[in-house]
Amino acid sequence: MPVSSPRDEIDSWLEREVTPLMPPPGKLDQIRHRARRRKTTQAMLAVAGCAVVIGAAASVPTLTAGLSSHPTSATTGQVSAAPTSPPASPSGSASVPSSTSSSAEPIQTTQSHSTLSATTSGYQPPKNFQPTSVTFAGTGTGAVVGAVIGQAGTPGHCATRFCTSLAGTSDYGKSWYGVSAPLTGGPAANDGVSQLRFVDLKHGWAFGPGLWETSRGGWPWHRESTGGLSVTALEGVGSRAFAVFASCAASGAGYATSCTSFSLYTSTAGSTTWTPVDVPAPFQHMTSPAPSAATLVISGGTTAYLLTPSGAVLSGPVSGGAWTVAGQAMCKPGAAQAGGQPAGAQLAAGPSLVLACDNAGTSTIYTSSDGASWKLAGSVTATGAATSLASSVGGTVVLSTTTGIYYSGDMGATWNAATISKPAPHGFSYVGMTTRTQGVAVPSEAKLGEVFVTADGGKTWTPSPIAAS
Amino acid sequence: MARLRASDHQAVEDFFNACYPRLAGWVRRLVDDDDTAHEIASEAFTRLLARWSGLENPQSYVYMIATNLVRDHWRKSGRERTAVRVMSAAGGAELTYQPAQDVDVRALIEALPERLRSAFLLHYYAGFGVKEVAAMLGRPEGTIKADLFHARARLKAAMGDARE
Numbered sequence: 205m206p207v208s209s210p211r212d213e214i215d216s217w218l219e220r221e222v223t224p225l226m227p228p229p230g231k232l233d234q235i236r237h238r239a240r241r242r243k244t245t246q247a248m249l250a251v252a253g254c255a256v257v258i259g260a261a262a263s264v265p266t267l268t269a270g271l272s273s274h275p276t277s278a279t280t281g282q283v284s285a286a287p288t289s290p291p292a293s294p295s296g297s298a299s300v301p302s303s304t305s306s307s308a309e310p311i312q313t314t315q316s317h318s319t320l321s322a323t324t325s326g327y328q329p330p331k332n333f334q335p336t337s338v339t340f341a342g343t344g345t346g347a348v349v350g351a352v353i354g355q356a357g358t359p360g361h362c363a364t365r366f367c368t369s370l371a372g373t374s375d376y377g378k379s380w381y382g383v384s385a386p387l388t389g390g391p392a393a394n395d396g397v398s399q400l401r402f403v404d405l406k407h408g409w410a411f412g413p414g415l416w417e418t419s420r421g422g423w424p425w426h427r428e429s430t431g432g433l434s435v436t437a438l439e440g441v442g443s444r445a446f447a448v449f450a451s452c453a454a455s456g457a458g459y460a461t462s463c464t465s466f467s468l469y470t471s472t473a474g475s476t477t478w479t480p481v482d483v484p485a486p487f488q489h490m491t492s493p494a495p496s497a498a499t500l501v502i503s504g505g506t507t508a509y510l511l512t513p514s515g516a517v518l519s520g521p522v523s524g525g526a527w528t529v530a531g532q533a534m535c536k537p538g539a540a541q542a543g544g545q546p547a548g549a550q551l552a553a554g555p556s557l558v559l560a561c562d563n564a565g566t567s568t569i570y571t572s573s574d575g576a577s578w579k580l581a582g583s584v585t586a587t588g589a590a591t592s593l594a595s596s597v598g599g600t601v602v603l604s605t606t607t608g609i610y611y612s613g614d615m616g617a618t619w620n621a622a623t624i625s626k627p628a629p630h631g632f633s634y635v636g637m638t639t640r641t642q643g644v645a646v647p648s649e650a651k652l653g654e655v656f657v658t659a660d661g662g663k664t665w666t667p668s669p670i671a672a673s
Numbered sequence: 674m675a676r677l678r679a680s681d682h683q684a685v686e687d688f689f690n691a692c693y694p695r696l697a698g699w700v701r702r703l704v705d706d707d708d709t710a711h712e713i714a715s716e717a718f719t720r721l722l723a724r725w726s727g728l729e730n731p732q733s734y735v736y737m738i739a740t741n742l743v744r745d746h747w748r749k750s751g752r753e754r755t756a757v758r759v760m761s762a763a764g765g766a767e768l769t770y771q772p773a774q775d776v777d778v779r780a781l782i783e784a785l786p787e788r789l790r791s792a793f794l795l796h797y798y799a800g801f802g803v804k805e806v807a808a809m810l811g812r813p814e815g816t817i818k819a820d821l822f823h824a825r826a827r828l829k830a831a832m833g834d835a836r837e
Contacts, residue, residue, distance in 0.1 A: 224695050225711070235689075235719050
């Protein structure tokens with residue numbers, strides 16, 4: 205047996221290729237943040253040093269705090285997208301987490317801005333607002349505030365070179381006001397945003413496929429690094445958010461339809477750092493031979509669930525900590541729709557988990573208290589394919605399809621077709637229930653310029669135009 | 674306080690995407706775990722950003738910073754290892770240590786005099802040419818060549834001693 209010489213061993217060690225170590229998501233933003241903080245400290249020390257010489261000739265810059273609203277034009281809140289970016293498939297979140305406190309980050313004052321408010325920002329949303337996602341969050345006083353994201357205005361003539369826009373509502377869609385949006389476009393390549401989640405009036409994320417974060421209700425927004433991955437799902441409650449980072453072959457508006465690798469990450473409100481969730485080893489990098497999806501839901505404000513591409517259901521505490529395999533769902537997700545929600549299997553969380561397994565127009569409904577064991581609740585024969593499922597206290601379950609909306613008042617046992625007061629071609633891409641009676645749905649056709657709301661547990665749905673007519 | 678211009682912002686991102694994985698991987702071969710490697714690479718990039726606009730060769734700069742941080746880490750972990758040994762000896766425990774090949778060679782590099790070690794790491798490991806290393810360390814090229822020769826000779830001798 206040959207014995208290697210010391211020289212050979214050193215050479216072979218030196219000649220070994222360095223294996224690249226990929227940065228975790230958000231690393232560049234974290235570095236930038238640290239660098240900025242240090243430069244600020246250095247600048248303040250330098251200013252302090254100069255002050256000895258120049259006396260009181262300089263004043264300390266004022267930092268603006270709070271949910272202020274300082275727009276200077278009627279189109280404030282609109283911050284444009286790449287003019288050629290098509291709207292992404294709409295979706296949203298109607299869960300109502302509790303309110304949390306504000307952060308102390310200095311606000312940027314280089315651009316007029318308006319933020320999410322429990323009343324109104326006082327400014328109109330931009331015209332031609334095409335919503336792709338909706339979110340509702342608690343104000344901490346029992347009321348809820350909603351927000352939509354989408355493309356608006358006329359490409360090439362938006363307030364900035366981007367047309368991505370936000371609008372908020374404090375009266376559940378009766379009226380909308382302008383809110384500042386991230387300075388990015390709609391989905392293009394692995395960048396841009398189409399989806400929106402807020403956990404309270406201040407902390408929110410715009411994502412799909414890129415990722416942006418705000419800690420001040422809509423201004424400023426900070427871009428977060430995704431390490432080249434696409435963010436296909438994000439849910440949050442309290443001060444915690446979870447997100448699915450996926451590797452997807454497609455880009456642009458259909459970014460979510462071709463994803464084959466998924467990882468679960470978490471962050472806290474106000475943080476720019478995303479860290480991998482402690483999940484069992486086989487689920488650290490979930491892969492699928494065919495395009496698939498992963499769905500995140502949060503139940504009762506305490507437990508998060510992930511329906512994985514294999515159909516396994518993972519669960520973990522929203523307070524942080526390790527996740528475990530809760531069980532196996534009765535069906536597994538197919539390729540995602542454009543907005544990231546899977547086709548074939550829809551998961552929702554209300555008082556318990558609800559699962560809709562879609563097969564040739566018939567959705568079989570199962571319920572589970574913990575994701576471990578599933579109980580057949582009923583089935584609904586719908587026209588069109590199921591696109592989204594929602595559940596709330598009191599047994600209300602709502603299913604959206606590519607043609608309409610169906611509702612159940614008894615946890616999925618019996619179903620009826622809802623009355624839609626205005627035609628919605630191609631149906632709805634997302635439906636969510638905020639309370640037992642209140643809910644919101646996003647039409648598949650963003651060009652309609654409206655979302656639909658219900659106040660009677662999903663029986664009837666009426667349009668809520670975003671932009672003022 | 675001056676902020677990075679938009680073009681600089683994009684340049685930083687491009688540089689980060691191009692260089693961070695290899696720098697972190699390079700550091701990973703010199704330290705004990707991924708977390709420490711990320712920590713050192715992040716700190717190097719943080720210091721780089723603080724001086725971004727005044728640098729002609731950011732790659733050299735970030736590697737130099739990382740090299741110094743690795744050296745600091747080695748010093749610190751050396752102290753920790755010493756402390757562990759003392760504590761173990763006091764408790765009558767016997768340390769069992771079976772180094773992987775990486776760690777084995779690394780320990781020898783770690784033991785090189787600092788003058789030789791920096792040149793060795795930057796040339797053989799980070800892939801910089803003799804001329805670049807000379808510029809980075811502020812020494813003549815001939816001195817760098819001699820340092821590299823002596824570093825290899827010491828490693829060879831140390832490796833031989835370790836096998837006897």
